[in-house]
Amino acid sequence: MKFVDSARVVVKAGDGGNGCVSFRREKYVPKGGPDGGDGGRGGHVFLRANAQLSTLLDLRYRKQYEAGRGTHGQGSRKAGKNGKDVVIQVPCGTLVKERGTGKVLCDLTEDAEEVLIAHGGKGGRGNPHFTTSTRQAPRYAEPGGSGEKLDLELELKLMADVGLVGFPNAGKSTLISVMSAAKPKIADYPFTTLVPNLGIVRYGEYKSFVMADIPGIIEGAAEGRGLGLQFLRHIERTRALAVLVACDGEDPAAEYRLLLKELERFEPSLLMKPRVIVVTKTDIAAADFTLPDFGDQAPVLAVSSVTGAGVDGLRDELWKQLNPVS
The missing domain is CATH 2.70.210.12 (GTP1/OBG domain)
Structure with missing residues (x-):
């Protein structure tokens, strides 16, 4: 449909x-x-x-x-x-x-x-x-x-608990396919995802949360460039954000700051949501790769959707962000 x-x-x-x-x-x-x-x-x-x-x-x-x-x-x-x-x-x-x-x-x-x-x-x-x-x-x-x-x-505006945010080809679709039963289109080129996808992530025996994979952000998205406003509104209802940056990018920390800038320009309150920084594609990282300093208090996790490394830890962290201990 x-x-x-x-x-x-x-x-x-x-x-x-x-x-x-x-x-x-x-x-x-x-x-x-x-x-x-x-x-x-x-x-x-x-x-x-x-x-x-x-x-x-x-x-x-x-x-x-x-x-x-x-x-x-x-x-x-x-x-x-x-x-x-x-x-x-x-x-x-x-x-x-x-x-x-x-x-x-x-x-x-x-x-x-x-x-x-x-x-x-x-x-x-x-x-x-x-x-x-x-x-x-x-x-x-x-x-x-x-x-x-x-x-x-x-x-x-999609009703989801966690919204996946990132540039095109950051690995959002692959990650949601691994963490849930969602079957988005996946390919190694930008803008594979043209519409939002929802997936139910199981946590433990009886718990779950809904994750939304949304088309990639580009610079100027808040003004409607790329898919712009067609998808940014779907992030508004989410309770938490997972901001994805690929480890093979030129400057992952700079990409992260640009993503936050676009979110703030669209709706400043989005930066008030709990968020997790997810460094993806670690299976192709260089041998000397180390996690960059993002200059943010948000937790940073490294994952590989191909090998499954770090996926369980990400699931735990997202559940923690959605259900903080009072």
Whole structure:
């Protein structure tokens, strides 16, 4: 399935039905009073989070959703039926904004969480509601109210515990394939990963955490260069970061500082998250290779996804970062 993490849709709640102007007409009751029924309420539009969904692809193909209109009231005080509601299913982690203003309307993070996003119009009142002591036979009823119409922007931000951050070809995809059951595309050239991948990392017998492999960062990513903003937002929800630098790079410490700079330019709060520095590809390191000084308080671990060296230690450290001893 194609991964789509943004969509624009227009939602329209149903209009309310009109109230009815009617008078009681029965044999031997020549001057029956008003008996017009109320109109039905227009249908609402709901957004509901569904843990079984992982993409906004369906919303790319269907861009308009409209709830049903309430039916009009009838004589004999018969109320109109309410319009049919519409429920739009979205993945957990969907942020909903009003297009144009950018106002955040809701953030759906829990499975089955539901939000009423557009209210249906109220049904109009029938003419019995307008009787007074001086007006016993009102020939007026209320029209139905208009349903809300909204132009929405939806953004999917992956729900993961740990986000893998690094330059293209830093070994993120290989690492997640070793630590979890995820099967991302792996090759020895930049930008093999074009969409985020999620993997469940088992820890002990009954514990686990979710790891996200995201496309590689390049300089200027915060301004949209490369895959830029298409993936940086997926890091925002993670609880911890694993920053990967390859041991065969020209200057791993400089690469690390550049990665932090891009994260800070996109969202400064990302640097407040717990993080681990992971030096990858140690199986091809030179014989005299030593871990560089990153000038950071974050723990530094050396791993090889090919031989498995250091992977268990990384799993332990990530669990520790996610579950600090209070």
